[in-house]
Amino acid sequence: MNLDFPTVMLIAAVITGMIWALDAWLWAPARREVAARKTASGGVSKADLKELNKEPVLVEYARSFFPIIIIVLVLRSFLVEPFRIPSGSMIPTLMVGDFILVNKFVYGIRLPVINKKIIDMGKPQRGDVAVFRYPKDPSVDYIKRVVGLPGDRIGYFNKTIYVNGKPVPQEIIGPYFQDEHPLSQSAELRIERLGNGEHQIVVEPGASLVEGQYIVPEGHYFMMGDNRDRSNDSRFWGVVPEENLVGKAFMVWMSWQWDQGGVIWDRIGESIQ
Structure with missing residues (x-):
């Protein structure tokens, strides 16, 4: 059985907490009682008394680690969780090797492990960069951009998104090519105005593409990568249920790329649009 990090942390918290509690309720009083009897009988040195208590x-390790485990579990489960970008599906917004922070409460507070929402804080907005559990394998986390909201009619034709019949505006900036993330020579960098903001995308005009129209059911979201012709997203495997949402990505806190010599300093602290 594969255990994810929250499950491991929850098990560790339960085990260390139980050990600490058993010591407080049973073992520590028993130690003090033995020490008291030894003291009453006389002939017990301070060193021996210290050893008895x-x-x-x-127990020492459990008492030390329990609060740390609880703090980490609470932070990762309810507030902020770090993720690493493993693929180029979100180029140019996110690069391979970026380490990002994800706001865990913006879409609602969920209990760890069982992922049950207990407090509704808000809904994804069109244009958000969201982390979610892949519907085909919930043990895998994906990151894409929210394109379609519940009830939307989403179309994708000729490298352009259509939301309820209206094309999402785009503007060509110029060619796109980076040695560390080579795409085709025809790759173009564009600005896309989706929702209330704008962001950059990469398209390859000569590449074959999946086209079609999709109706987003209630309680689901349509996700697409910014690297439009090299993203495994809702065009291929369908929509994302609301309960699969993990949170909204908001910042790059570290970027490490071996082929560029390590840390990419100018990406650290960059906000995710």
Whole structure:
């Protein structure tokens, strides 16, 4: 059985918490009682008395790690979680090797492990960069841009998104090519105005593409990568259920690329649009 990080942390919290609690309720009083009897009988040195009252190593570790585990679990489950970008599907917004921070509460507060929403904080907005559990394999996290909201009619024709019959405006900036992430020589960098903001995308005019129209059911979202011709997204495997949402990506906190010598300093702290 594959255990994800929240599950491992929850199990660790339960185990360390139980050890600490058992020591407080049972083992520590028993140690103090033995020490009291030894003291009453006389002939017990201070060193021996200290040894009698000493916590076992297992209890000491449990007491030390339990609060740390709880803090990490709460932070990752309810507030902010780090992710690493493993593929180029979100180029040019996110690069391979970027480490990002994801706001976990913006779409609602969920219980860890079972992912049940307990407080509704808000809904994804068109244009958000969202992390979600891949519908075909929920153990895998994906990151894409929210294109279609519940009830939308989304079309994709001739490298252009259509939302309820209206084309999303685009503007060609120029050719796109980076040695570390080679695309075809015809790749173009464009600005796309989706929702209330704008962002950059990459398209390859000569590449074959998946075209069609899709109706987004209630409680679901249509996701697409910014690297339009090299993204495995909703055009291929369908929409994302609301319960699969993890959070909204908002910042690059580290970027590491071996072929560029390590840390890419100018990407650190960059906000995700």
